[in-house]
Amino acid sequence: MNGLLExxxxxxxxxxxxxxxxxxxxxVSVIFGKQEVLHxxxxxxxxxxxxxxxxxxxxGKTVFMKTxxxxxxxxxxxxxFDQQSLAEKSTTKLAKLRRRxxxxxxxxxxxxxxTIFENVAFPIRQHEVxxxxxxxxxxxKRLAEVGLAKDVARKYPAELSGGMRKRVGLARALILKPELxxxxxxxxxxxxxxxxxxxxxxxDTRRRYPVTSVVVTHDMHTARKVADRVxxxxxxxxxxxxxxxILFDGSPSDLEHAEDRRVxxxxxxxxxxxxxxxxxxx
Amino acid sequence: xxxxxxxxPQDPGGSSLRTEISGALVLWVTSWGSAVVDGVTTVGDIAxxxxxxxxxxxxxxxxxxxxxxxxxxxxxxxLPVVALTGTFIGMVLAVQSYSQFHAIGFENRLGAxxxxxxxxxxxxxxxxTMLAGRVGGAMAAVLGTMRVTEQIDALTxxxxxxxxxxxxxxxxxxxxxxxALTIMADFMGIVGGYFYSVIILGIDHxxxxxNSSDYVSGYxxxxxxxxxxxxxxIIAIVSCYQGFNCEAGAEGVGKAATxxxxxxxxxILAIDLVLNIGMDxxxxxxxxxxxxx
Numbered sequence: 001m002n003g004l005l006e007x008x009x010x011x012x013x014x015x016x017x018x019x020x021x022x023x024x025x026x027x028v029s030v031i032f033g034k035q036e037v038l039h040x041x042x043x044x045x046x047x048x049x050x051x052x053x054x055x056x057x058x059x060g061k062t063v064f065m066k067t068x069x070x071x072x073x074x075x076x077x078x079x080x081f082d083q084q085s086l087a088e089k090s091t092t093k094l095a096k097l098r099r100r101x102x103x104x105x106x107x108x109x110x111x112x113x114x115t116i117f118e119n120v121a122f123p124i125r126q127h128e129v130x131x132x133x134x135x136x137x138x139x140x141k142r143l144a145e146v147g148l149a150k151d152v153a154r155k156y157p158a159e160l161s162g163g164m165r166k167r168v169g170l171a172r173a174l175i176l177k178p179e180l181x182x183x184x185x186x187x188x189x190x191x192x193x194x195x196x197x198x199x200x201x202x203x204d205t206r207r208r209y210p211v212t213s214v215v216v217t218h219d220m221h222t223a224r225k226v227a228d229r230v231x232x233x234x235x236x237x238x239x240x241x242x243x244x245x246i247l248f249d250g251s252p253s254d255l256e257h258a259e260d261r262r263v264x265x266x267x268x269x270x271x272x273x274x275x276x277x278x279x280x281x282x
Numbered sequence: 283x284x285x286x287x288x289x290x291p292q293d294p295g296g297s298s299l300r301t302e303i304s305g306a307l308v309l310w311v312t313s314w315g316s317a318v319v320d321g322v323t324t325v326g327d328i329a330x331x332x333x334x335x336x337x338x339x340x341x342x343x344x345x346x347x348x349x350x351x352x353x354x355x356x357x358x359x360x361l362p363v364v365a366l367t368g369t370f371i372g373m374v375l376a377v378q379s380y381s382q383f384h385a386i387g388f389e390n391r392l393g394a395x396x397x398x399x400x401x402x403x404x405x406x407x408x409x410x411t412m413l414a415g416r417v418g419g420a421m422a423a424v425l426g427t428m429r430v431t432e433q434i435d436a437l438t439x440x441x442x443x444x445x446x447x448x449x450x451x452x453x454x455x456x457x458x459x460x461x462a463l464t465i466m467a468d469f470m471g472i473v474g475g476y477f478y479s480v481i482i483l484g485i486d487h488x489x490x491x492x493n494s495s496d497y498v499s500g501y502x503x504x505x506x507x508x509x510x511x512x513x514x515x516i517i518a519i520v521s522c523y524q525g526f527n528c529e530a531g532a533e534g535v536g537k538a539a540t541x542x543x544x545x546x547x548x549x550i551l552a553i554d555l556v557l558n559i560g561m562d563x564x565x566x567x568x569x570x571x572x573x574x575x
Contacts, residue, residue, distance in 0.1 A: 098439060111433055126441055
């Protein structure tokens with residue numbers, strides 16, 4: 001799509017030594033107390049793919065995304081990044097492995113006490129030995145790529161608008177040229193123009209670097225525009241017996257014609273029977 | 283009919299009362315049990331948190347820049363408030379003790395009472411209390427806000443261990459600088475006590491100083507400073523733990539800051555008691571016939 005990479009779509013490949021698989025999620029379940037948020041998720045993400053994970057609030061997409069990068073340990077199952085299990089890594093080895101990840105947080109999660117320059121330079125200083133001249137050059141280049149001027153570097157996060165903070169978050173996530181970039185609701189809270197700017201930056205990142213992306217969103221415009229594969233999660237507590245938590249796994253163009261009524265309702269933004277279900281929950 | 287009346291409940295009112303009492307008892311036992319389990323779990327969590335912090339502290343020293351910011355926050359910015367409260371506590375001790383000592387004609391020994399109390403107990407506890415209030419609450423609020431706004435998660439995703447990056451420098455700043463704050467509280471308390479006793483109450487200058495030097499030993503000064511290191515350590519660990527485990531929202535951050543101060547203060551007094559018992563035992567082992575006022 002859009003002249004980008006055309007990655008192979010793999011729905012349930014579990015070949016242990018598939019060199020094209022960057023991430024393999026095997027029988028992952030996450031339970032908090034008595035609540036099972038994720039149930040037996042199996043997935044393979046190929047190198048170069050951009051995956052959009054959609055689903056209503058509370059369906060477990062954020063938990064899934066945090067499990068992908070080892071912020072949450074699965075209660076059962078395992079996550080393999082480039083054939084290495086995250087759970088089996090020591091803290092030091094996991095920290096080193098994380099230089100291959102980039103994570104764009106919903107509200108950017110910039111460090112309040114640091115300037116924008118220091119925020120973007122943080123991963124370089126954490127993982128590399130580089131001269132200050134080199135650090136400055138790389139930080140300003142990355143800020144320019146996300147459309148931010150030099151003078152922004154001297155400011156603090158509190159002095160920037162929401163859209164600018166998201167772009168700084170993107171610059172920080174990309175500074176070490178990671179292999180996997182995870183975006184947590186990148187367009188939430190932004191006006192339509194700034195949302196599209198962020199979408200374009202995600203596409204631009206793919207054009208510049210051979211990156212695999214996972215975009216968690218409930219913005220259908222973002223999902224259709226940036227992704228070449230869409231997964232739809234559904235809240236575990238509302239699933240029927242034996243149903244998979246992933247209701248849809250396919251191309252964005254197939255979303256409208258999905259067999260499952262719940263997928264079509266989500267895509268069209270229709271409440272359907274949710275109102276009566278909510279009344280029953282209460 | 284006769285059979286029916288035999289199996290019918292004889293005292294339905296009494297039976298429901300018994301059920302209610304047993305229900306309330308079960309509820310009382312389970313709520314206490316739950317509180318005990320929660321308490322033990324929290325202590326275990328804090329111990330694991332402290333262990334992780336010590337492992338990082340001895341594995342890799344934090345960067346100089348990170349250390350300096352925390353040293354400035356904990357040491358330099360706490361100094362004025364510790365000095366001020368130290369001065370007042372010295373003067374308050376003089377006011378409180380004077381009438382009692384004057385009644386038995388021992389007012390010249392006021393210096394000994396004030397200064398022994400200050401260097402052994404009030405100086406270190408006061409400095410620690412001020413640190414818990416000024417720095418502990420702020421640490422919990424800052425780290426809590428970082429938790430809520432995902433900045434701690436951001437550190438992890440960038441390969442920096444949050445405990446190494448955020449907790450170790452705060453712990454080091456607290457344990458290394460609290461002795462200096464204690465010395466300042468002691469010094470200003472001594473100055474305040476001297477000022478009120480000699481200048482305001484008119485006690486003889488030479489008698490005040492002689493009594494002070496006769497009764498305040500190097501061990502008293504050492505024990506106060508030694509205890510303060512433990513106070514600093516517990517303030518840092520408890521406050522950082524509260525911040526790291528902050529609940530969502532502004533209310534969660536406020537709760538973390540309040541809990542940081544309350545738990546730190548309780549721990550300071552508990553550690554003070556234990557250390558006093560231990561240090562007194564050591565002192566009387568080596569100096570069985572100590573000076574008595």
